[in-house]
Amino acid sequence: MDPVQTAVDLTRSAFLVAIKMALPLLVSGLLIGIIVSVLQAATSVQEQTLTFVPKILVVALTAYLMLPWMARLLIDFSKDSIERMPLFFGG
Numbered sequence: 001m002d003p004v005q006t007a008v009d010l011t012r013s014a015f016l017v018a019i020k021m022a023l024p025l026l027v028s029g030l031l032i033g034i035i036v037s038v039l040q041a042a043t044s045v046q047e048q049t050l051t052f053v054p055k056i057l058v059v060a061l062t063a064y065l066m067l068p069w070m071a072r073l074l075i076d077f078s079k080d081s082i083e084r085m086p087l088f089f090g091g
Contacts (some may be wrong), residue, residue: 006087017077021070028057028062 005023063070 003088006084010084013077013080017073020073022032024062024066025059029059032058 032054033051036054040046040050
């Protein structure tokens with residue numbers, strides 16, 4: 001495999017890892033935002049901090065719960081990247 005193809009594969013893998021790590025946090029923030037918005041519309045309460053605080057708490061809880069999986073994903077990516085390093089130099 002040539003160094004250019006290796007770099008392309010590594011970049012693609014990096015983007016996939018970033019998406020996989022961000023997705024649980026983004027989805028949890030989105031879901032709690034929708035739930036709070038529906039509750040605000042149903043009760044006619046339009047307080048801005050009411051949406052901010054639950055999102056922060058849920059995203060922080062999700063990050064805490066997903067941290068072992070995220071760390072394993074990042075460690076695996078790092079090990080794979082280090083193992084591919086000789087391919088950059090034609091080895």
